[in-house]
Amino acid sequence: MLGKLLKYDLKYMIKNMSVFYILAIVFAIITRILLSVEQTIIATIIKNITTGCMYAMVANIIINTLMRSWVRFRDSIYKDEGYLTNTLPVTKNQIYNSKFIQALIFFIVSFVIVILSIAIAYLNKDRWELLKNYIKGITTGLEISSGLFISGFLGIVFLEMFNALQCGFFGIILGYKQNNNRVALSVLFGFIAYFASQSIVLALVFIVGLFNESVMGLFTNTVLLETGALKILFALSMIIYIIIIWIMSIICKKLLNKGVNLE
Amino acid sequence: MSKDNNNLLEVKNLKKSFDKKEVLKDVSFSIPNGKIIGLLGKNGAGKTTLIKLINDLLTPTSGEILVNGNKIGVESKKVISYLPERTYLNKQMKVTEVLNYFEDFYENFDKEKAEKLLKDLDLDITQKLSKMSKGMQEKVQLVLVMSRKADLYILDEPLGGVDPATRDYILDTILSNFNENASVIISTHLISDIERILDEVIFIDKGKIVLQSDCDQLRKKENGSIDEIFRRMFKC
Numbered sequence: 021m022l023g024k025l026l027k028y029d030l031k032y033m034i035k036n037m038s039v040f041y042i043l044a045i046v047f048a049i050i051t052r053i054l055l056s057v058e059q060t061i062i063a064t065i066i067k068n069i070t071t072g073c074m075y076a077m078v079a080n081i082i083i084n085t086l087m088r089s090w091v092r093f094r095d096s097i098y099k100d101e102g103y104l105t106n107t108l109p110v111t112k113n114q115i116y117n118s119k120f121i122q123a124l125i126f127f128i129v130s131f132v133i134v135i136l137s138i139a140i141a142y143l144n145k146d147r148w149e150l151l152k153n154y155i156k157g158i159t160t161g162l163e164i165s166s167g168l169f170i171s172g173f174l175g176i177v178f179l180e181m182f183n184a185l186q187c188g189f190f191g192i193i194l195g196y197k198q199n200n201n202r203v204a205l206s207v208l209f210g211f212i213a214y215f216a217s218q219s220i221v222l223a224l225v226f227i228v229g230l231f232n233e234s235v236m237g238l239f240t241n242t243v244l245l246e247t248g249a250l251k252i253l254f255a256l257s258m259i260i261y262i263i264i265i266w267i268m269s270i271i272c273k274k275l276l277n278k279g280v281n282l283e
Numbered sequence: 284m285s286k287d288n289n290n291l292l293e294v295k296n297l298k299k300s301f302d303k304k305e306v307l308k309d310v311s312f313s314i315p316n317g318k319i320i321g322l323l324g325k326n327g328a329g330k331t332t333l334i335k336l337i338n339d340l341l342t343p344t345s346g347e348i349l350v351n352g353n354k355i356g357v358e359s360k361k362v363i364s365y366l367p368e369r370t371y372l373n374k375q376m377k378v379t380e381v382l383n384y385f386e387d388f389y390e391n392f393d394k395e396k397a398e399k400l401l402k403d404l405d406l407d408i409t410q411k412l413s414k415m416s417k418g419m420q421e422k423v424q425l426v427l428v429m430s431r432k433a434d435l436y437i438l439d440e441p442l443g444g445v446d447p448a449t450r451d452y453i454l455d456t457i458l459s460n461f462n463e464n465a466s467v468i469i470s471t472h473l474i475s476d477i478e479r480i481l482d483e484v485i486f487i488d489k490g491k492i493v494l495q496s497d498c499d500q501l502r503k504k505e506n507g508s509i510d511e512i513f514r515r516m517f518k519c
Contacts, residue, residue, distance in 0.1 A: 024387045035375060096373075103371035107338050108388050109360040199301050279342030282335065 021110045025118035029092065033126050036088055037081070041133045044077035048140040055141070074141060078134050085130040086181070089123035090188040094206070098196040102282050112276045116189075120269065123185050127178060162247045172254050179261035186268050187213040193275045213268070221260045228256055290349075291316050291435055291466050292337070297346030299332055299490075306332045308490040310346070314466055316434070319457075319480055321498075321509070322470040324487035325517055330470040331368060333487070334439050338365045351434065361390070364433035368440040368470075370420045374413040378406065378423055385427055397430035400456070418445060425453060429460040436467040442476055450476050475510040484509055488517060 047070050054067035096105045097115065105115060152166075159169045191210025195202050229236035234249035235256075292314040299307040307329050314320055324330050335341040337348055339355045350359035372381055378401065385392045401408055404422055412420055425441060438457070442450045450473075458480055461467055469477055484501065486494040493516070494501075498509060505512045 021388070027387075028384065032373070032375070100369055100371045101373055103340060103365075103367045103369065104373075106340055107360055107363070107365050109357045110388070111357060280340065281342055282340045 021108075022114045022118055025108075025110060025114055026121055029096075029118050029122035030125065032092055033088060033122060037084065037126065037130070040077055040081050040084060041129075044074060044081060044133055044137040045140065047071075047074035047077055048137040051141040071141070074137060078137055081130045081134055085123070085126050086185060086188070089119070089126065089185055090192065092122070093119045093189055094192050094196070097276075097280060098192070098202075098282065102280065106280055106282070113273050116269075116273050116276055119189070120186070124182065127181055127185075131174075131178075162250060164251065172258070175258050176254060176261075179258060179265065182265055183217055183261055183268075184214060186265055186272065187211075187217060190268060190272050190275075193272055197275070197281065199281070217264050217268070220264060221257055224260050225253060225256055228252070289316070290314060291351060292468075293347075293349040294333075294337075295347045295349075297333070297336065297348065298344045299329075299336060299341060300344045306490050307336070310487075310490070310492055312485060312492050312495055314435075314468065314483075316464045316466055318482045319467045319469065321474070321477055321481040321484045322468050322487060323472065323474055323484055323509075323513055325472060328487045329490040330487055331439055332490075334365075334437055334468070334470055337437060338363065362434040364428045364431040364436045366424060366428040366436075366438045366441055368443060370412075370417060370424065372412055372420065372424065374420075375411070377411050378408040381412070381423070381427065382408070385430075389431055391432040392427075393430050393432065396460075397426050400426040400430065400460075404452075418449070421445065422449075425456060429456055432462060432465075434465050436461055436465060437470075438467065439470045440472075441469060442471055442473050447476075454480055474513050475508070478509045481509065486513065486516065 050070040051067060051074055054063055054070060057063055059067075095101050096119075108115075155166050155169065159166050162169065164172075188210045190213045191206045191208070194209040195204075195206025198205050225235065226239060229239055232249075232252065234246040235252050237246060238249055238253060290313040294310055294312050297307055297310040298305065310329075310333065322330050322333070332341060336343050337350070337355070339360065348355050351362060353359050376384070382394055382397055385397070386394045398408065401423065404426070406415075406419060406423060406426075412423070415423070425438075428436065428438070436457070441453055441457070445453065454477060457467060457469070469481075471477055478498075481498050483495065483497055485492060496504075501512060502508065505515075507515070
């Protein structure tokens with residue numbers, strides 16, 4: 021049943037997101053074309069407009085992926101559509117997992133589209149070399165491979181997004197347990213959960229810092245003294261995020277399993 | 284869990300409060316197989332709250348609900364076909380997509396029957412729900428609900444906001460589309476319209492069940508139609 025739920029959740033997102041994906045790619049292609057032609061005044065104006073549109077679409081994709089995932093979660097569980105979702109012969113855990121997996125898939129798709137759009141618009145041999153050298157500069161300093169650096173960086177970005185996503189789900193579940201001011205309380209609970217999760221990450225890094233001078237240096241110094249501290253910070257943050265996301269998903273499912281109260 | 288006393292639905296000491304307001308007060312009743320039951324009461328009596336609780340759309344404050352001996356959950360949802368009092372389908376979907384959706388999730392959904400009923404109603408199955416009127420959407424929902432081979436059909440105000448001709452069609456659709464062993468609960472305050480099809484009635488008032496009776500016995504005992512008895516009982 022999870023597969024069937026996921027199928028319809030993905031269909032919903034495809035319907036709502038595909039237009040932004042297409043527009044981002046189209047504006048990126050136009051920008052690329054206009055960058056390669058002679059920069060007359062008109063060409064420059066059009067190029068600036070399409071570049072602005074492309075960046076607007078990129079920002080739109082990032083924000084919309086998160087917002088749409090929250091809206092989908094709320095609408096299909098707590099609004100009119102909830103009359104169907106909550107009466108399907110499926111468990112609450114399956115409903116929750118479907119929404120979460122759908123959001124994860126679209127985070128990855130959206131990320132690929134964003135990178136692809138920027139690459140289409142600007143990437144050439146010189147910029148590619150510049151980017152490689154830039155990353156090499158960082159990875160040499162950190163004494164890690166480029167692959168490890170990129171996967172670590174993407175890992176942190178995605179875990180941060182998943183954490184924000186789940187804090188939103190948590191806020192919606194708690195907010196819609198109340199009888200009044202449900203939207204406002206959802207936002208409030210979501211922010212509290214997000215703030216708490218960030219504080220936990222920071223607090224745990226600080227605790228590790230009590231036993232590791234280089235990590236404590238991140239709190240006490242204005243400049244990076246040891247690159248090893250950054251490596252520990254990355255690894256530690258990822259582990260803490262994974263644990264927080266896992267624990268919060270258990271809490272969300274427990275709360276959801278206690279039942280809903282539809283208007 | 285075993286089936287309790289051959290009852291399809293058992294509601295035991297059910298209470299529901301919103302903040303400090305008690306909407307359902309210690310409600311207990313049972314429903315056997317093969318009956319059409321009218322859940323009758325004035326507006327705000329607690330009919331929809333009771334129905335939502337049976338369908339897992341509200342969490343009870345206390346009490347128990349059993350369907351075929353099972354607590355409310357996946358198993359109960361397999362055998363209950365529920366028509367809410369509002370349009371609840373994703374309006375971005377076409378009718379054909381909704382049919383596929385029901386076929387995907389409900390093993391007892393008869394897609395061919397649904398297509399036939401929709402055709403009888405002159406509804407275009409290629410049309411998006413957002414392009415349909417509210418009345419048309421309600422008909423689609425009724426068809427979906429009645430095209431399941433369920434044990435218990437729960438219809439919340441199926442006649443609300445529809446013209447008299449359509450009311451007759453809805454009642455005929457209900458009568459001709461459920462199997463003998465299934466039961467139907469119809470919640471309404473339009474009693475005269477549904478009286479002809481009811482086997483039993485449950486009167487609910489201020490969150491309490493005030494009467495549960497066989498329709499024929501009640502008419503004989505009180506010497507009047509169900510509509511008249513209801514009016515006498517709940518006279519303002």
